[in-house]
Amino acid sequence: FPVNYLWQEWVPGNPWKYEFYNGGFVVSDFTNMTGADYKNQCSVYNQSGGHNDANFIVANGYSVANGASVSYDKCAKIYLTDKTGYQVVLSDPDQPVSGEAHYGTFNSVWVCNTTYSYLAMKDGNGIAHALKDDNGWFKVVFVAMDKNCKPTGKTVSYYLANFDASKTKESGLDNEIRTGWNKVDLSGLGDNVCTVAIDFEGSDVGAYGINTPAYVALDDLEIKVNE
Template sequence: MKKNLNFLMGAVLLMATVLFASCNAEDDFLVSPVDSTGAVTRSVTTDPYVIDFANVPAAYTASDKYGANLYTGGAGQITEGYKVQLGNSGTYVQFPVNYLEQEWGEEPRPWQYDYWNGGLAVSDYTDITDGTYLNQCSVYNGGIAGVDNDKFVVAYGYSDFYNDPLSTYDKCAKIYLTDATGYTVVEEGTPVEGTVKTGTFNSVYVCNTTYSQIVMRDGNSFTTGGKSLEEQEGWFKVEFIGFASSDTSVAPTGKVTYYLANFDKSKEEESGLHGEIRTGWNQVDLTDLGTGVHMVVVNFVGSDKSDYGLNTPAYCALDNLSISL
């Protein structure tokens, strides 16, 4: 009898170990509510959850300051992107790279996950001197990374008259609330599909990337006349647009605009900037996106544009995203 009891106890311990490892492998880690402790917080709550990206595994992080693993053919390519569960709620936040038909190459052009389609890239790069696209994953924050000097996420892509004339936001970065499966390719050559979950986006910290900061400050071969934004008396801003589903043909739940730079005197009041480029990490209130939000589109708009669209690099870094369910 004693022998059988020891066997049963060993089996129970083995099962518990397997279940624990399985849960950790699927969830990566659970984002807990702010200022809360104990088992009571491991359920659906109205307290905010904060995603700070500190513990994102290397497999979901840009492999270098360019992000070679964000493109087809790159070693360890990132496709659906990083997702994390909010407590034990069954609701996950997903930060994907867009899956779209490629705009060049021989027909039929393939559908692929590629960062040039727009999307979100987790990063910890801090190079503040290289003002080219080869440094697109670095934050401009004095050589320091995220809000807590750890990882952050870089949003890239924009929708305008040239690259997305139907205003479907196909080329924009999108943050989804969904389930454990996330938004994935269900049928090759068609848009990704996923389960709708909703919540309230409270706030996010925003900082310029090095690439966009230096181009706005100094200009480059793509800016109008090679001039800086100050010389053009121009401006640049990011827009956060909320939707109750992934269908952007339905009216948005709300919109928040945040200026990343402004040298236009007529926009000083609305931008809160008086001839300057935004510096450091700044918290942006997202509550005007409303409640019952499923997807947040990150779009960029600026004064410096041409027949081929926006000339200012369409990037910003995000960190410490606060969400309530």
């Protein structure tokens, strides 16, 4: 189940070659905990790096409104697929990827804030507001999908920060930003999942979408592929 560096899926003609800036992953071992801007977008807010070793991945991107529906094309996605991997097929909107798909259960994943997101949520950055000033919140949402990248309707949400008293119980956070690596149970996505999109939701929203930098560090994904 490779994490693929796919071409951008959502614009016909594919003007951008790499997906990270519009929904994708990078592998990193950066641990700069003071750089507060986009030039430090690949650092985890954890001095020792990943959960069990130095390396981890950073997911970037979030869903956008598309008429009456929501498009997940700009979300990073993890595909269960054969060893040849998926390739984007821009000419066939009903078949967003080619390659042999597999189904399975996404059991769990370890999650940590990135430095860029953490410091933006803590102090603001001229675009994003400090969440404590607005009783704000921010969370990552894992979205189960089938082989055609269509949502199954099952999601798992995990709060990365919360300063809203009405969300203290559901978030498990009381006026705080989450620190360190934390294990997230993904069994709520179901046992017949082909693709998982990593989406974000937050209270700090402007004319162009979420102001909070839409990044999260992930490590030690545990899955079981169906026979």
